[in-house]
Amino acid sequence: MSYVDEVYDRVVKQNPGEAEFHQAVKEVLDSLRLVIDANEEKYRKLGLLERIVEPERIISFRVPWVDDQGNVQVNKGYRVQFNSAIGPYKGGLRLHPSVNQGILKFLGFEQVFKNSLTGLPIGGGKGGSNFDPKGKSDREVMAFCQSFMTELSKYIGADQDVPAGDIGVGAREIGFLYGQYKRLTGLYEGVLTGKGLNYGGSLVRTQATGYGLVYILDEMLKHNGKDLKGKSVVISGSGNVAIYAAEKAEQLGAVVVALSDSSGYIYDKDGINLDLVKEIKEVRRGRIKEYTDVVKTAVFTEGKGIWTIPCDIALPCATQNELDLEDAKTLKKNGCFAVAEGANMPSTREATDFFLENEMYFMPGKAANAGGVATSALEMSQNSQRLSWTFEEVDEKLHQIMVNIYQKAADAAERYGVKGNYVAGANIAGFEKVVDAMMAQGIV
Template sequence: MNLTFFTTNEALMSKTAGSIVEAALKRDPHELEFIQSVQEAVHALERVIAKNSHYVNIMERLLEPERMIVFRVPWVDDRGETHVSRGFRVQFNQALGPCRGGIRFHPLMNLSIAKFLGFEQTLKNALSPYKLGGAAGGSDFDPKGKSDNEIMRFCQSFMNEIYRYLGPDKDLPSEEMGVGTREMGYLFGQYRRLAGHFQGSFTGPRIFWSGSSLRTEATGYGLVFFAQLILADMNKELKGLRCAVSGSGKIAMHVLEKLIAYGAVPITVSDSKGYLVDEDGFDYMKITFLRDIKAQQRSLRDYSKTYARSKYYDEAKPWSERCDVAFPCASQNEIDQSDAINLVNSGCRILVEGSNMPCIPEAVDVLRKANVLIAPAMAAGAGGVCSLLLQGI
């Protein structure tokens, strides 16, 4: 990913919109993910900004986080050796209310990613019926291969450094990549020890800020609901459609569940090493088996030992598989230009963004030129914010 895209596309923008991107690039030239998210948002709002020049100042203020916290996280492994990871929390905007946003534990986590996630979360939360600001954060700590005790010690150390900035009227962190129920439990337990009484939990917008009963499922289910609404507007339905899904975490698994409920045929999942395709499509029993594989920290390739009509491809992505609808649910920029071409050639007509900013700009251009309909994560992925509305569905 290089920065030439941003300069060459400024000619397509009005001067005021271009100046916003230019200012962000000048201030944070090395934060590629954040600059990319800024460029996409400003480009989408170009005509609005051109007609209302006072929005330039608003955008400039919106693009600068209210608070950026970078801190060390010392932790001790099971051998007694001390390690130091780096932690982040970016409280992007609290204009509507207390911040809410994910905590990501991943070795590639950095300040640029925290800012991009916080910016996207701010806009996503603004679309919800709740008065919430946006935030994001995490650490370059890698939870893979770590014992429960190591993860507990890390989470406690992480919270020791950040708890002063959290709370029901300040910032409510939630699950993200590498952070699940176990990690949130360790984090919240340490928060209560340090900060004293706090009624509820971190996870969701409800009375006393306790977690919604569908918080975990909400984002994945919401993506499929969104796809069904798109298809209904086209007088079509999901039933019988082949769906390519990337990722194999919480969001991807719940996408599979809801696709099956609608009669669709989900055929792929992926991890950091490659992707798995099942030509017969996944069913509920197969999803349970996939979850067991992930819980035991085994490779997805073990699935093929049980189901003969499946295959695992090393160092590859699922976008060349024949599909009608794609659900990228792994990470940012997971679809590059060649992947987009593969999607077009595979017959994909709709792409529903599960991860934040899954396509690089050049990939978006390819998809749009081929008339592939893109459902943006900012709207399609808002189910995690609006989880209360999903109760009873």
């Protein structure tokens, strides 16, 4: 049995019931076979794969808080500190009922390679809770965040672990978390990113993941003789990533015709009115269906099915495993030639394989959605230097980082004889940097 297969079997055996984590590890290790097989003796002797698939630390804790009726509620809180070989742990906090240890291990594992690709000195981590902020009052969210941070504050710091936002954690939640961290530690430091602009936040952070996704998509298309201008785009989701991917795609001349949320999707053949979507989702915190109350020519369809809409380019920006093999086949049949992932692992393994086998241009999430964490790291830099850069300065740095990520993935794929396979390229490029750092630091 090969070293890769041995380590994967070990992961499955030692982490039962964590399907998403198994999936992420298998996808990465399979695409790294070329590198690992060439260095098997050295890697095996150093236990490198065993170390890279095992988090350095997992913190699990209870989060008690009082609701508006005076009742005590209890949620589970986690922080998975996966790998700090190239810098302090960096990765979001997710508040959603689906959060469990296995989901966070998958996200933390992916984050290690994503952060490595940015070229910035940040390791990988992830955290969160099964608390659902939807339908909660501001006071309830504050009570939860203060309780959560009371425990988490013992394990994080500007040079140790710097969490950010993720699903369910926006400006409101970051503010409450940061306020409690300061109260507990007496420190005013860059320990959280995604902060408000008036207390250490960075311009472009809200737009960063969506903008970065389109920057790397544009780079991939250019290098393959294609262009975004005039192309039809379907985007799943309607949160920050989807909204700002749509905004940047439209700025570059594409036509975004569909967006979705957990209730269903809207199709507007004339192109989505983003100002209206922002009003519904960011101001009113409403449902995407409300779009059709204003735009009568748009159509809302309940449930899944957004990938049945014909398009040139698909950008899955909602959640893991939202796009399966049948969706991939439908996209191809309807003329889609490029897919770039705004969410973390939104395409199943079978869908990813289909894209590659059918020579569609496919950019995986760890490369395509790295703009968010890259801009978080830029926020850390500004905090350390007590500086504040302009929107244009941060946007230009973000654009250059995404261009560099494309180049790293493309170069690594070509070096190992799989030109155009950006899945393998991104994994190899991210892996090489982390492994070199781990070997240099000895057995830690």
